[in-house]
Amino acid sequence: MYVTIDGIEKSFNNENKEQVKVLDDIDIDLEKGSFVSIVGPSGCGKSTLLYMIAGLVQADKGNIRIAGNEVRKPGPDRVVVFQEAGLFPWLTVLENVKYGLLLKKMPKQEAEAKAIDMLKMVHLSNYIHSYPHQLSGGMKQRVSIARALVMEPDILLMDEPFSALDEQTRMVLHKELMEIWKKTKVTIFFVTHNIREAVLLSEKVIVFGTRPGKVKEIIPVPTTTDGVLPDSVTLHTEQRILAILEEEIEKVLKEEMGDDYSFTTNHLHRNDSGDMGSHI
Ligand SMILES: Nc1ncnc2c1ncn2[C@@H]1O[C@H](COP(=O)(O)OP(=O)(O)OP(=O)(O)O)[C@@H](O)[C@H]1O
Numbered sequence: 438m439y440v441t442i443d444g445i446e447k448s449f450n451n452e453n454k455e456q457v458k459v460l461d462d463i464d465i466d467l468e469k470g471s472f473v474s475i476v477g478p479s480g481c482g483k484s485t486l487l488y489m490i491a492g493l494v495q496a497d498k499g500n501i502r503i504a505g506n507e508v509r510k511p512g513p514d515r516v517v518v519f520q521e522a523g524l525f526p527w528l529t530v531l532e533n534v535k536y537g538l539l540l541k542k543m544p545k546q547e548a549e550a551k552a553i554d555m556l557k558m559v560h561l562s563n564y565i566h567s568y569p570h571q572l573s574g575g576m577k578q579r580v581s582i583a584r585a586l587v588m589e590p591d592i593l594l595m596d597e598p599f600s601a602l603d604e605q606t607r608m609v610l611h612k613e614l615m616e617i618w619k620k621t622k623v624t625i626f627f628v629t630h631n632i633r634e635a636v637l638l639s640e641k642v643i644v645f646g647t648r649p650g651k652v653k654e655i656i657p658v659p660t661t662t663d664g665v666l667p668d669s670v671t672l673h674t675e676q677r678i679l680a681i682l683e684e685e686i687e688k689v690l691k692e693e694m695g696d697d698y699s700f701t702t703n704h705l706h707r708n709d710s711g712d713m714g715s716h717i
Pocket residue numbers: 449450451459477478479480481482483484485486630717
């Protein structure tokens with residue numbers, strides 16, 4: 438297996454200085470070139486696990502191995518794309534994308550050529566000399582994806598990269614991300630609150646439970662030869678995931694609102710984007 442997450446445990450101190458276990462006994466394997474999403478209630482430790490793969494957070498117990506090597510710190514094989522693009526506002530699009538390459542001491546011309554190629558891939562060739570403030574949210578996120586991919590990582594770690602975008606832009610970026618994934622064969626680990634997004638994009642959806650975060654189930658997403666899933670299949674897979682999460686949502690709501698809170702599936706309204714709101 439390419440990425441092996443083995444027996445991970447992690448606790449943090451809360452504001453009352455009490456130790457709270459955030460992740461418990463997490464075992465996950467990722468194949469090279471796979472696209473795996475992770476969904477779960479808010480606060481179940483999705484981002485924490487992503488940061489651990491990035492080498493930004495250390496586990497209390499267990500380990501993460503990539504191609505057999507234990508992750509101890511960030512490395513050039515892994516790049517994170519965050520919810521906010523986080524571009525340097527004083528640099529142009531092109532300068533933002535080539536920044537990391539220049540830091541790596543790549544010759545200027547080569548860095549520029551690579552950055553331009555990558556910006557072509559995310560359909561931003563006409564905006565290379567624009568500044569971030571001149572771009573829409575979706576365009577900024579494309580720059581951030583180009584900036585990540587230009588480093589030629591083996592693993593792209595995406596932490597709710599499209600959640601701040603409107604539905605239309607999100608759909609366009611889904612299509613582009615799928616094209617990029619097929620072209621580059623990069624391994625993608627994708628954190629989202631949006632069940633539909635997880636089902637549409639990934640090959641497997643890891644469903645997390647909460648308090649502490651645990652893998653509840655790993656749902657394979659059916660594939661088709663043309664890559665387009667019939668709506669009935671998408672819906673069925675979404676409903677399967679939702680059913681698993683139902684128990685967890687109830688747990689969170691009861692903890693937040695008291696034991697007399699009662700919850701049934703019918704109370705869970707899903708909007709058209711498949712986003713279940715703040716509790717997932
Ligand atoms: N550095 C930290 N110090 C203390 N607590 C932390 C730290 N990082 C995360 N936590 C806590 O760990 C828990 C899990 O956080 P995390 O961001 O991983 O969850 P999540 O599932 O990604 O949540 P969301 O879906 O809301 O983004 C939360 O209760 C959070 O407050």
